[in-house]
Amino acid sequence: MTLTTQQRRTASQEVHADLQASTLALANIARDRGLSPERVRLALSVAVHADGSDVWLVRDYLAQAVRDIGATPVDHSVLSETTRRRARQWYAMHEPPHHDFNRGHDAHP
Template identity: 45%
Template sequence: MLTSTETARTATELRASYDLTGLTLDEVATDLHLAPAQVAATLDVTPASDPSDVWLLRDYLDQAVRDAGRTPVPFSTLTRANKLKARMWFSLRRAPRHDFGVA
């Protein structure tokens, strides 16, 4: 369970990562097989956000930023060490990659 400070900081970091990808909410939702409203709520880390969705979005955005040729935003709470701990509590899924290829 995140503190209110960690939740706010995580939401800020997720939003910053999302902005760096250049993707639309619909593109992210399609890639993650989530509803756009669910992605928006997860970006904001609302009380209704599923922790496994938060980790999924974090991993997806981190890779998408790299694939877009940009430098990822460091996550202060959603770290590798904390991900290992989260795996004990949540059923974490592997994040898909967005295809940035030219159509």
């Protein structure tokens, strides 16, 4: 699955909006999803060299975190449900966990 430069930029902005709304830090994502901080950074930026599975994992993880605090995640225009159906042909997809924000996750600065 290939995205244009503009699609990558838009997808990154949308994922970052969910990161901001989630109150999670990059370290939370890396620890909770078993990814290195560098892999999380690449996924958040929807970089050309990012693993597509990581991009979807981080996108879904953050969207679930936003729902778990009672807010509404971004309506993703690039990493949409329609795109997800096509992406399943190339990438392993995993259900994101629910978050218990009473356990003391680090807040996103």
